[in-house]
Amino acid sequence: MPIPVLAALALLLPTDPPKGGVFNGRLGQVDVTPPRLEQSVTVDGVLNEPAWGEAALLTGFSQYQPTDRRPSTDSTEVLVWYSPTAIHFGIRAYAPAGAVRATVADRDRISQDDQVQLFLGTFNDSRQAMWFAVNPLGIQSDGVLNETGVTGGGGFGRGAAVRESPDLAPDFVWKSKGRVTEFGYEVEISIPFKSIRYLGGEQQTWQLNVLRVVQARGHEQTWTPVKRGNASFLAQSGRLTQLRELRRGLVLDLIPTVTERVNGVAPSPAPGPWTYSVPAPELGGTMRWGVTNNLTMTGTARPDFSDVEADATQFAIDPRVAVFFPERRPFFLEGIEQFGLPNQIVYTRRVVQPVGAVKLTGKASGFDIGLLSAVDARTTSATGLDNPVFNILRLQRDIGRQSRIGMVYTDKIDGGSWNRVGGMDTRLVFGRIFALQFQGALTATGAPGVSDALAPLWDLRFNVSGRRLALRYQFRGISPRFDAQAGFIPRPGIVRIGGDHRFTTFGKPGAFLESYTVGFMTDGTWRYDEFVNGRDVQDLKFHVNTNYRLRGGWGVGASVFIERFGYDPGLYQNYVLLRPRPQSRLVDTIPYTGTPTLPNLDWVLAFNTPQWKAFSLDVSAIWGQDQNFFEWSSASIYILNTTLNLRPTRQLRVAGTWNFEAYDRVGDGTRVATRNVPRVRMEYQLSRTIFVRFIGEYALQRVDSLRDYSRTDLPIYFRNASTGALTRAGATRSARVRGDFLFSYFPNPGTVLYAGYGAILRNGDPRGDGDFRRTQDGFFLKLSYLFRM
Numbered sequence: 066m067p068i069p070v071l072a073a074l075a076l077l078l079p080t081d082p083p084k085g086g087v088f089n090g091r092l093g094q095v096d097v098t099p100p101r102l103e104q105s106v107t108v109d110g111v112l113n114e115p116a117w118g119e120a121a122l123l124t125g126f127s128q129y130q131p132t133d134r135r136p137s138t139d140s141t142e143v144l145v146w147y148s149p150t151a152i153h154f155g156i157r158a159y160a161p162a163g164a165v166r167a168t169v170a171d172r173d174r175i176s177q178d179d180q181v182q183l184f185l186g187t188f189n190d191s192r193q194a195m196w197f198a199v200n201p202l203g204i205q206s207d208g209v210l211n212e213t214g215v216t217g218g219g220g221f222g223r224g225a226a227v228r229e230s231p232d233l234a235p236d237f238v239w240k241s242k243g244r245v246t247e248f249g250y251e252v253e254i255s256i257p258f259k260s261i262r263y264l265g266g267e268q269q270t271w272q273l274n275v276l277r278v279v280q281a282r283g284h285e286q287t288w289t290p291v292k293r294g295n296a297s298f299l300a301q302s303g304r305l306t307q308l309r310e311l312r313r314g315l316v317l318d319l320i321p322t323v324t325e326r327v328n329g330v331a332p333s334p335a336p337g338p339w340t341y342s343v344p345a346p347e348l349g350g351t352m353r354w355g356v357t358n359n360l361t362m363t364g365t366a367r368p369d370f371s372d373v374e375a376d377a378t379q380f381a382i383d384p385r386v387a388v389f390f391p392e393r394r395p396f397f398l399e400g401i402e403q404f405g406l407p408n409q410i411v412y413t414r415r416v417v418q419p420v421g422a423v424k425l426t427g428k429a430s431g432f433d434i435g436l437l438s439a440v441d442a443r444t445t446s447a448t449g450l451d452n453p454v455f456n457i458l459r460l461q462r463d464i465g466r467q468s469r470i471g472m473v474y475t476d477k478i479d480g481g482s483w484n485r486v487g488g489m490d491t492r493l494v495f496g497r498i499f500a501l502q503f504q505g506a507l508t509a510t511g512a513p514g515v516s517d518a519l520a521p522l523w524d525l526r527f528n529v530s531g532r533r534l535a536l537r538y539q540f541r542g543i544s545p546r547f548d549a550q551a552g553f554i555p556r557p558g559i560v561r562i563g564g565d566h567r568f569t570t571f572g573k574p575g576a577f578l579e580s581y582t583v584g585f586m587t588d589g590t591w592r593y594d595e596f597v598n599g600r601d602v603q604d605l606k607f608h609v610n611t612n613y614r615l616r617g618g619w620g621v622g623a624s625v626f627i628e629r630f631g632y633d634p635g636l637y638q639n640y641v642l643l644r645p646r647p648q649s650r651l652v653d654t655i656p657y658t659g660t661p662t663l664p665n666l667d668w669v670l671a672f673n674t675p676q677w678k679a680f681s682l683d684v685s686a687i688w689g690q691d692q693n694f695f696e697w698s699s700a701s702i703y704i705l706n707t708t709l710n711l712r713p714t715r716q717l718r719v720a721g722t723w724n725f726e727a728y729d730r731v732g733d734g735t736r737v738a739t740r741n742v743p744r745v746r747m748e749y750q751l752s753r754t755i756f757v758r759f760i761g762e763y764a765l766q767r768v769d770s771l772r773d774y775s776r777t778d779l780p781i782y783f784r785n786a787s788t789g790a791l792t793r794a795g796a797t798r799s800a801r802v803r804g805d806f807l808f809s810y811f812p813n814p815g816t817v818l819y820a821g822y823g824a825i826l827r828n829g830d831p832r833g834d835g836d837f838r839r840t841q842d843g844f845f846l847k848l849s850y851l852f853r854m
Contacts, residue, residue, distance in 0.1 A: 083118055085146060088303075089125030090288040091136060095303030097121050097273070099145045099152075101310070108255050110203055110242040112144065112155040120144035120155065123275060123288050123303075130285035131580040131614040132571045133293045133532070137286035139249075141181070141277050145305070149312045151257045156181050158201070160249035164281040166676055167201035167245060169716045169750040172811065173208075173233045175200040177676045177710055179280050181252065184210065184302060186272030187263035188359070188428060191300035191467050193402070194272065195261055196231040201250035202715075203243035204753065208233040209402040212297055214492055214500050214528060228298040232405075234398035236814035237261065238853070258313045259853075262359040262427055269308035272299065280676035283579075283618025294532030296500045297467050316355025317854035320815045322368065323348055327844040351396055360427035360434070365396045367420065375805055375823065378764040380726065380740050382704075384694050385636060387555045390414065395814075400426030403435030404459050407504045407524055408541075410473055410486055412553035416455050418442040433471075435459035451480035455551055467494040473506070475551040481513040484550040488522070502526040510548050520546035522554075537565040545593055558635075560596040563588035563606075577616050584610040592633070603631035610669075618675030622685075628665035630692045632658075637697065639786060642779045654791075659697035660775065666690050667702070683708040693728050695737050695768060698775040700728040720746045730774055741765040754812045760805045770796045802826040802837055815851030 088094040104116045123143040128135040144155035158181060166179045178200035186194040198206040210231040237260045243252035263269060275288040291301045324347045330340050349367035356362050376390045392398060397413040403426045404411040416422070422439035441453040454477070461471035470491040477484045488506030495501075504524040510517045522543045529536040545558030567584040590604040610624040640657035667689035674682045685706045693700035704726050711719040726740040744762040751757070771781040771794035781794040803825050810818040824842035828835050 083120050083122045083144065085119055085121035085144075087122045087124060090123065090303065091125040091127055091290055094125070095289050097123065097145065097303060097305055098307045099147055099305055101308075102146055102148055104148060106153065106253075106255070108240040108242050108253050110244040110251060110253050112157070112251060112253060116146055116153070117144055117155050120146040120153075126275075126277065126286045126288055127290040128284060129276070129287045129291050129293070131283070133291065135574060137277075138282060138284065139277070139279055139286065141275070141286065141288075143181075143275050143288065145273075147308065147311075149310060150259070150314070151255050154183060154254040154256075156199070156243075156250075156252040156254070158249045158251075158277060160279070160281070162247075163678075164279075165201050165245055165250055166280040166678055167250065167715065168204075168712055168718060169202060169753065170200070170204050170718065171748065171750065171756055171809070172204070172236070173206045174718075174748075175204050175206050177280070177681060177712070178204075179250070180206070180278045182276040182278070183254070184272070184274040184276070184299060185256075185261070186299060186302060187261055187269075189264075189270050189272050189304070190463055191272065191297055191302070192463065192469060193433075194299050194302075195237070197237075197239065197254065197256065199241045199243060199252050199254060201243050201245050201252065203241040203252050203254075205239070205241055206233065207235065207237050207239070209235050210299065211402040211405055212299055213405060213407065214296070214502050214526070232402055234392065234401050236395075236398075238813050238815070238851070258311050259316055259355075262355075262361065263311070264428070265358050267309060269305075269311065271305045271308060272302040273305050274299070274302040280618065283614070283616075283675055292532060294530060295497050296494045296528065296530045297497075300467055313355070313358055315854055316353070316361070318353040318815065319350065319852040319854075320352075320849050321348070321350040321852075322847065322849040324848075325846045329842040331838070331840045353399075356425075357427070357429070360425070360429050361400065362423070362425050363396065363399060364423045365419070365421065368394075368396050368422075375760070375803065377722075377744060378742050378762060378801075380724075380742075380766070382726070385556050385633065387553070389553060389555060396422065396424075400424060400435065403427075403433055403461075404437070404457065406459075406471075406473060406488075407490060407502060407526070408506075408522060408543075408552075408554065410488060410506060410522075410549050410552040411457055411459065411475060412549075412551065413437070415477075415551050415553075416441055417445045420452065431462055433459075433461040446479055447482065448480055453477060453479040457551055464491075464493070468492060475549070477550045482511065484508070484510045484548060486549050486552065498530045500526075500528045500530070502528070506547075506549075508547050508549055510550075517546060517548075520544035520548070522547050533569050535565075535567045535569075539563050542593060542596070558593045559603075560591040560593055561588065567610075575616070578613060579616055580614040582610075582612040584608075584612075586610065601631075603633065605629045620671075620673040622669070622671040624669035626665065626667040626669065626689070628667070628691075630663045630665060632661055632697060634659075636694070639784045641782050641784050641791065642773055642777060643782060643791075644777070644779060657773070657781070663692045663697070663699050664690070665692060665699075679712055681710045690731060691728075693730065693737050693774075695728070696730075696771050696774045696781065699731040700737060701731055701734075702729075703727040716750045718748045718750075732775070735769065737769050737771075739765065739767045755808075755810050758805075758807045758809065760803075762803045763801070764803070765798075765800045767798045768796065770794065798828075798830065800828040800837070813851060815849065817847065817849050819845070819847040821845050 085100045088097050099121045100119050102116050106114045126137040126141045128137050140159040142157040146153055180198050180200045182198040184194040193211045196208045196210050208231040212229055240255040277286045289303045328342050351365040353363045379388045381388050392413050416439045419439040419441050425436040437457040439455045443452055446453055456476050458474045463469055473488045475486045486508045490504035492502045506522040507519045509519050524541040527538045540562050542560040543557045547557050565586045569582045571580050572578045586608040588606040589602040591602050607627045613621045637657045642655050643652045644655050645652050667687055669687050671685035687704040690699055691702040707723045709721045722744045724742045728737045742764045746760045748756055748758045773779045782791040805823040807821040822844050826837040826839045828837045
């Protein structure tokens with residue numbers, strides 16, 4: 066921006082320093098005593114009340130991504146003060162004209178906008194923080210960051226992993242409003258003490274850091290000069306000191322809920338009239354009670370867990386690995402960070418439709434506590450006659466400044482059957498960049514007169530989080546008999562040993578190439594029993610990944626995968642071949658035996674555009690030779706994942722994804738399988754609290770007639786495990802179209818009005834000549850209201 070323009074803007078802005086003092090992060094002035102004021106303000110996005118002139122001013126931001134240890138290119142000022150009942154933040158973010166990215170969006174959907182994020186560590190333990198984010202219009206996103214040492218990888222076309230992302234599942238009640246101005250944007254935030262948890266005592270010290278995302282540059286900037294070469298992001302926060310006489314008051318929330326559904330059933334046989342069931346409205350409710358400042362009890366009876374948004378269709382590239390779907394249900398989302406574990410021994414979606422549940426989360430006597438008990442519906446029982454009961458207990462305790470130890474216990478009782486899991490875990494951080502993490506667990510399952518022996522899980526990890534050099538090593542084993550019925554284990558019965566080594570270089574200020582990362586990943590996978598008996602590795606991988614961050618927010622990546630996969634007889638135990646006898650009408654039934662190993666060589670290219678004002682694009686493509694799991698032979702693979710985000714106006718958002726997979730037999734080039742899933746999501750935000758949304762998805766899977774390709778070329782048959790009957794593995798085709806419409810009124814967490822309609826159409830004709838036929842549809846209406854005492 067030209068200097069005269071900056072000078073002109075300076076005349077429009079306040080020039081008097083705030084009475085609360087100036088705290089420059091780059092100068093190490095990160096201990097702040099904000100003023101306590103007996104004042105109230107109107108949260109309107111205009112920082113013109115007298116209280117803002119008395120606030121403490123945080124300034125002197127540093128660049129964090131893609132390169133740390135440099136002054137930020139953009140100026141940011143954060144004002145902070147508190148009243149007896151709330152803490153207040155005012156943000157002035159400076160930006161060139163036309164550079165601000167802002168839309169009117171739904172809650173938690175501002176990742177493509179400019180934003181300012183507050184990391185508020187109310188327990189002052191360098192391990193957990195409440196997370197509040199706003200875009201330039203004050204649209205909210207919130208959640209919790211619990212540092213566990215698990216960071217997202219650099220991925221295709223991304224930079225090196227440098228910090229953990231917050232969990233956006235929790236929602237808090239707070240106020241914010243913003244506006245785009247001549248100098249950039251201005252946002253006002255008020256967070257009631259009633260909405261957050263903190264330690265007891267007359268005087269508080271909270272950790273605080275502020276992170277600003279500048280989409281036009283692809284940069285992240287922090288108030289304190291956070292270094293990438295550190296095992297903890299939160300440990301490098303500043304502090305709000307001498308907070309006193311905070312009034313939280315009674316915390317008691319009541320959320321009654323009423324839900325009505327109308328479910329349609331297709332005529333059978335077709336054609337014929339549809340039948341619709343209209344049950345009586347379902348009444349339920351949730352109560353939340355703040356037992357202490359940092360301990361919350363939540364109970365629910367007959368909660369509504371209807372799918373406001375259906376899970377996107379996913380296919381497993383490796384059929385030995387189960388597909389994971391995240392938790393979306395409000396009752397389980399609150400306090401879910403307390404149940405986090407390195408391996409997902411706790412997975413609340415195992416509780417399908419609870420009749421009632423109670424949960425206690427928070428901190429007491431130095432322990433982080435997560436306790437959940439739930440009674441599930443009879444329809445989820447193995448017998449259909451009992452109500453399964455789940456009990457989950459998670460305890461954690463801090464050790465030193467950044468380390469922690471924890472335990473977990475889960476049990477599920479279904480009539481006379483039961484499943485129990487007990488485990489311990491710890492994370493030790495030392496020397497700032499080194500972290501050692503261990504988890505061990507045992508599980509046992511029983512039924513009347515039957516009890517399985519104990520089965521183990523272990524996981525040992527060692528991380529080095531250097532600025533330029535990052536190392537990660539893991540040694541994990543899961544017994545094939547490890548059965549966590551209240552958890553999610555995507556692939557039991559294996560042992561994995563792997564390492565990831567990444568080296569990053571940084572360009573000079575203003576350079577076209579801002580950072581470059583090269584990584585080498587090695588991974589070996591054994592079948593558990595074969596590892597115990599000292600046998601050879603089953604799958605072996607060596608990946609070379611390169612990632613480039615370019616000026617303006619561009620990302621480019623290229624990788625090569627060199628792999629060797631071993632035959633897994635357990636995956637093909639129901640496969641058989643029928644071999645004709647020479648000069649006879651008789652056939653022999655012979656077991657399916659695959660080639661011992663298959664070599665793979667894959668290439669990967671990826672790129673992402675900056676978050677431009679109107680759109681952004683993210684593409685990754687994989688091709689080469691990989692395993693054909695359908696027939697256990699080599700295949701030429703083609704995989705494309707594309708995401709296009711359009712923002713033609715501030716209120717309209719369109720997100721389109723296309724996931725495509727194709728597998729061709731190496732040799733004759735015939736196609737074994739095709740998977741094709743385009744999906745579009747359109748949202749129109751009528752206001753901050755009201756939007757309409759449409760989601761459309763087409764999911765196709767086509768599989769050729771299977772044969773013992775590359776060996777006998779005989780057709781493959783499937784054996785029924787219970788009857789022994791054989792069925793030819795003929796060509797199959799399944800195609801589905803799903804459409805969902807939703808009207809949403811969401812003024813705050815707890816108060817919602819949803820009205821929606823969804824329909825599914827299918828076409829199972831193997832030739833693809835038939836028409837799509839509607840097989841299922843339904844209407845639903847949900848209303849809940851937050852009564853806050």
